[in-house]
Amino acid sequence: MRKLLGLSSRSLLIIASVCHGQAEAIEIAEVFRDGECTPYVQANFVGSAANLDSSGFNTPGAFLNSGDDTDSNVGFGGALGLKKEYDSFRVRPEFEVMWRQDSEHVTNSFPGPPEPIIFFYDAKSSDNWSTLANLWLDVPVSEKLWLYGGGGLGAAGTHLTVDDTEVSGEKTVLNFAWQAGGGFILPVGDRCELDLGYRFLDMGSTxxxxxxxxxxxxVADMASHNLMFAVRLYVP
Incomplete structure (x- = not known):
């Protein structure tokens, strides 16, 4: 009888613990479910420092390609998103499309380090675009200022041409891409916000x-540092 009572007591404790855990999970779910959702459209403008890091092998010269170079360009694009508000923060999932100007880079060719370089590759990246699914977390500092951070995953495309006057090549590619960043949000009225932020974008290897x-x-590993200005309009 004592064993039976002991088992029953333990069973009740387990059931109570499970129920308590379920109650907490339900409370957390309710917090997220209660958030207000507002869709938005956004126009993006970026100034970029596009970096190309070269490698690969030049067969006629029997040397490894080397060197990296950075070029500046600008870009524009847009995003569609959804703002979901909670008591002390808000979450913004969004879909973003961006286009960037061509970038031109000069990297080492023959004869390769440590010898003095005589020939150089001229590399050009054109038709640069990216599309990413982002997730941003916004935290208020005051009524007129928010801080945010987050990132996204997606794809990036480019057409890359290289030429050192002896050998040359070109290729159009589609790569996995990711970005991370953060910035400041300035509300302007009830339906508009200005966004000033930084993005690091990795466009993969070609x-x-x-x-x-x-x-x-x-081989070109491509990435960029971006200063972004955006205008966000919420749809009622």
Missing amino acids: SVPLDGGTNGNY
Whole structure:
């Protein structure tokens, strides 16, 4: 009988614990479910420092490609999102599309380090675009200022051409891309916000065959540092 009572007591404690845990989970779910949702459209403008880091192998010269170079460009795009508000923060999932100007880079060719470089690759990245699914967390500092941070995952495309006057190649690619960043939000009226932020965008790695692959390859790792200004309009 004592064993039976002991088992029953333990069972009741377990059931109570499970029920308590479920209650907490329900409370948390209710907090998120109670948030107000407002859709928005957004116009983005960026100034970028686009970096290309080169590698790969030049078969005729039997050396490794090397060097990196940074070029500045500008871009524009837009986003569609949803703002969900809670007591002390808000969450914004959004879908973003961006286009950026061409960037031009000069990296090392023959004969390769540590010898003095005689030939250089001229590399050009054109038709640069990206599309990402982002998630941002906004935290208020005051009624007129918010801080935010977050990032996104998606894809980036580019057409890359390289030429050192001896070997050359080109390739159009679609790569996995990701970004992370943060910034400041300034409310302007009830339905408009100004957004000033920073983004780091990684556009992946591209291997360009030189002369169809018979003379090796040129590998470009591409990323950019971006200052972004955006105008966000909430749809009633």
